[in-house]
Amino acid sequence: MRSGFVALLGRPNAGKSTLLNRMVGAHLAIVSNKPQTTRTRILGARNVPEGQLLFLDTPGVHRPLHRMNVRMVDAAIAAAREADVVALVVDASESTGRGTEYLIGLLSQLHAPVVLVLNKIDRMKKHVLLPVVEWFSRQHAFADIVPVSAATGDNVDRLEQVLLSHLPEGPPLYPDDYLTDQPARVLAAEMVREQVLALTRAELPFSTAVTVDRYEEPQDEDAPLVIYCSILVEEPSQKPIILGHGGAMIKAIGTAARTRIEAFFERRVYLDLHVKVRGDWRENDRMLDDLGLPKRKGS
Template sequence: MADNFKSGFIAIIGRPNVGKSTFMNKMIGQKIAIMSDKAQTTRNRIQGVLTTDDTQLVFIDTPGIHKPKHRLGDFMVKVAENTLNEVDAVLFMVNAKEGYGKGDQYILDRLQQVKRPVFLVINKIDLVHPDALLPLIDHYKDKCDFEEIIPISALQGSNLTHLVDELKKHIPEGPQYYPEDHVTDQPERFIISELIREKVLAFTREEVPHSIAVVLENMEERPSNTVFIQATIVTERHTQKGIIIGKQGTMLKNIGKKARSDIEALLGSKVYLDLWVKVREDWRNRQSQLHEFGFRSDEY
């Protein structure tokens, strides 16, 4: 490890669908946070680790801050807000195409209480004309005492090196918290369940995505270097179950096929994926169900 090694924790915060998970995955070069064009995809804090010769940056991808509509939403917002008190720097990410919105002011009000460097990261600059950036920067710059305003494209990787260089200036000297080959603190089972959930989000219609959870029931290695995985997709209504299964099971087969491909890439093994769909009515408002599915706000 280099002399004067630096390490720090960086929270990524912003409204839903500003590209936090895409940014995280691009930074560490591997998919650990699921990506979707549907808002509020991330439900737990997911830590991604970027290690260089002289620095270790631990990025914390938080759920998008939004007005909660159920207990699961309450949990998601609490996770995001609590993270601000535990880090060395904060990246406030906004969507260049959407611009300033009500949800941004809600976050900015909370950032006024943060005693850590706050960077404004304007993401998705590949979707707007360069001339549109200056008015957007002018609009935000006086709303908070930002350490720096950095436009990026997480999808294309634009300006990410500059962002890392700036973060290095503001984090303290410290230990290497994770081994060099670690890219996340999340267990393998969690990432697998998230990859399955990502495919449900990608394939299903508007009424389904946010009412699902994925539970890994069994995971075991079998002969011929094959990993057997049995998982249950939980939803709130029988009509949603029908949509996920699809006519003659075609939707579920497509979800399974795409998920299996990503899981095999993650594990480096052949995977036999056995998917089931169950109904748990109104699970997002039931504390016992939230705990069973891993959403425990008392841990944050």
């Protein structure tokens, strides 16, 4: 048997979270078409007869402009340093730039083998993939290169086998019913944030956070989960955008999030949303600690 940690490292929007969810078969990490969606490291376990893969989804590596972003990038690099295998996930349908070169530069600091995952091949014609493979092969001695589509699932079976082959031999590290390190209340708050990202535009996705003010899980399984969340924005002018005309936007966010939380937990949910203005929360150490973005030692 082989078991160990696989860090999913990459630029924002490469499809790391989509790949995590595909690999473990559950919507553990929220996904959006906006960059910098994932803010913390998220563990998702996948058990196969040959062993256990412990995926670490990470925030996309980018140039940090706020304290929050410094912590995000730190969390990603720390996960890559701790992992047994690093899967460098790139959007193969996009041309490479400085950001990709910076990431490749980081790889030399890692001891673990690095598997290059060329994602989004559903958006590409076969003949354009070959030059991409050739370019990346010249940049780093990758342990393997695997083209996949996290969205359609194309070739992810092969990726699983490749990643497994690079894990150390040993028994599973977690029980076989263990799925994630994300507490239920965090999963719920993230599903609210996912709808904020899906339904709002411009700067809002970057300057919004969701906190849980109250979370009740009644023993009686027919009774709904009770969840009170606050949507934090930085500027007073952003509040009416989240609320929408006559409260239409926050209602839409709430309805969509509730439907998804209910499907995830297979249980009725009462969801209450509030909007709060918290200027500069992205620079506030206590807020960032509470949001699961702790400062790392030495950073």
